[in-house]
Amino acid sequence: MSYALSIESMDSHPIAIAISDSLSKQGVNKLPVTEFEHTPGVGVAARIKSPDASSSKAVLIGSPLSISRSTTEFSPKLITAIENAYSRANSVAVLAIDGLAYGVFEVGDQMKADSKLAIQKLEETGVKTWLLTGDSENAAISMGSKVGIKIDHIYASATPEDKLNFITSLQSNGKVLMIGDGINDAAAIAQSDLSIAMGSGTDTAIAAADITLIRPSLIAAIDAIAISQKTVRIIKSNLGWAFFYNVAAIPIAATGNLSPMYAAAAMSLSSLFVVLNSLRIK
DSSP: OHHHHHHHTTOOSHHHHHHHHHHHHTTOOOOOEEEEEEETTTEEEEEEEOTTSSOEEEEEEEOHHHHHTSSSOOOHHHHHHHHHHHHTTOEEEEEEETTEEEEEEEEOOOOOTTHHHHHHHHHHTTOOOOEEOSSOHHHHHHHHHHHTOOGGGEEOSOOHHHHHHHHHHHGGGSOOEEEEOSGGGHHHHHHSSEEEEETTSOHHHHHHOSEEESSSSHHHHHHHHHHHHHHHHHHHHHHHHHHHHHHHHHHHHHTTOSOHHHHHHHHHHHHHHHHHHHTTOO
């Protein structure tokens, strides 16, 4: 457990955070970590000193598929635990130490109260929604169906490259908005036409996104889109007013039919109109 806590506490993935929080609450102690490495879509690896500090162990933790490629064959008990976790539509992380798989962590998702409403509102505005996730197919379908996403719009076990390619394919049919929070989402976020990162997400996702939400809610994403659309409408109305005003006023001033004092007052009035109109953005 100390090996698992030590390596997962250095990772920002939601599953890693869940595991490290759970182990910390159980009073598990950390061990010194060196050579830490995170591989997006795979897992994390590091060397961790043993409790007596006499040696160090090569520790891996990640998806069952990725861990199976670098360890000995899983024991029957571990295989059963993985299958049971998948049958409950939960995510799985396997811990391996020095090439031997020692244990399985089962992590379940919690649905945010407003997620279903957010998806419904997006669909009502004409925005088609997809779920791209690195989780298993059972977990993805379970969560996606609960919020109203169509089964054929759920893409599970997606690597960072898969997400990037999927966004690119969607862009052939129109503009794409990507909402994500993890390192695995960063490439897809950067590729999309408009991108939103959750404020609770990783620094990589936030840096790649156009908008960062302070509230950890998809409703906030809808609010951001609505504010953006209203901002564009007000910008267009300000430009329209400025164009009309200059077309009408410049000829009058150029022919000498408008004194400098009145011209200055009219210009101030125009600026005041633009400022007041912009204040409608809330």
